[in-house]
Amino acid sequence: MLPIGRLSGSGSRAEYDTHDQVPVEQLDRPAEARQPPRPPAGRSPSACRTARRPRWLHNHIVVSALLDDKKATLAFVASDTSLCSELEIATRFTAATAAPLLVSAANACRGVGALRATGHPSPLIGDIRQWRHVVATAEVPTEIQAGLPLYDLDGWGASFLQSSNADIVFTPSYFVSCGDWPALDAVLAATSAIGTPGLVTVIPVDAAMLGSHFLPDFLGTLHRSPRRRFAFIFAAKKTPLQNPDRLSGLRVLLSEFPGSWVIGVDALVATDALAHGAGFTAVGTSSGHRWPQPPGDCGGPPARNFLPGLFLRDLLEFRSPDFYADWYADSPSPWCTLCGRCLDVFEPDDIDKRRIIEHNLHAIHSFAEDLLRVPANDRPAWLRDARLAALDAHGALTSRATPVRADPTLRYLCEMDDPQMRSTRPSGAWISAM
Ligand SMILES: [Zn+2]
16 A cells, blocks of 8 residues: 555656645634644555555556546536435435536535545545635636645645545636636646646636627637646536527637536536537536536525426426426426436425435436437437427427526527527527518
8 A cells, every 4th residue: 555645656657746635624724723834643544545556656547537528428516505405315326326526615626525435436526615705816727826835736636636535636726707808817827737637627707708799809718828738617606608699708718728618517518518529528417516606695585386397308497396396287297216206296205305416317318318429520419409399398398387487598509509699588489580
């Protein structure tokens, strides 16, 4: 077994000493709570594990696969802060399917380490989520400049990876406000020279940067930075990418930076990104991870009947099951074979909330898997047809209990791909071209 504090190996995984390793508490805790650095005490969870393959070699193989531009991947992002046990459910699901799991929380280092200590087999990614609380400035673009003077970004990342046995960790970037080009420049500059395998530059920005007004400067700033892989997080007060201008902007971004990662999105945005060049997308297991908010904004009103949104593949909708109960009042209930139940009747209790999340994970994963089985060049057309069928399916619902409203993101994506450039009504019906 390798001694604590040193990784050794060949290939791109460099040797390094970690006599100045950042303690786990410092990797997890916000700046104001940090203590002066001290040597790590005791053994990390990973040190107690035995593996058939040396850990560094396993890590190298997994990281190489995740960073392979030719292989698109769908992951899930979760944290342990929810009352609906999303992290526990996502852990079980990703362990069974080998899908990567992104732990996005202030205690991500401990969280990932705990999962790895239990032998979690699928790729694990850590994000300490400082972007959710702190706005970047030109002077302080990441957590490193905020108070870890003894460590550079590579040292911080290497320590995180070793302490947690994560496969990937995101840079502790702060949030870039809309149009704050000096702050974006600073985040890019601070992360431009990293060399630790598995340390990926995350760019958390206001989703309005994808709009046509800001997009040229956004792309120009990215292009001026040394070329490397970016993981983007697009945040806004409400549904960051439910906007045709931003959805178009995301496709442009992916065409100029193919292989980019798109983190914290819903199933519609994730699949569109995968079909248009993203190398990796992470779907949120809860609304806070599906529709990230910037610093200072807090969650929206509770869902209808306090039930989480449920992903319905037939309609490509993400609604509270109560909506489906009304919409399908005159039709056979939607049914999930894997869950063995109808999808429009749930109780607002913890058991059914968990069942909804479990359903969402397998239904979204299945949708993405179907897409990724299609040759890459054919994915946009396959997805366009799937979305058109879902939009049409709204028209077959005849109940008047609650007006049928198609997901605006679904409508916008269908409109973007419509050769006649037609628009749709809120119901999902097409408005004939003039
Ligand atoms: Zn199901």
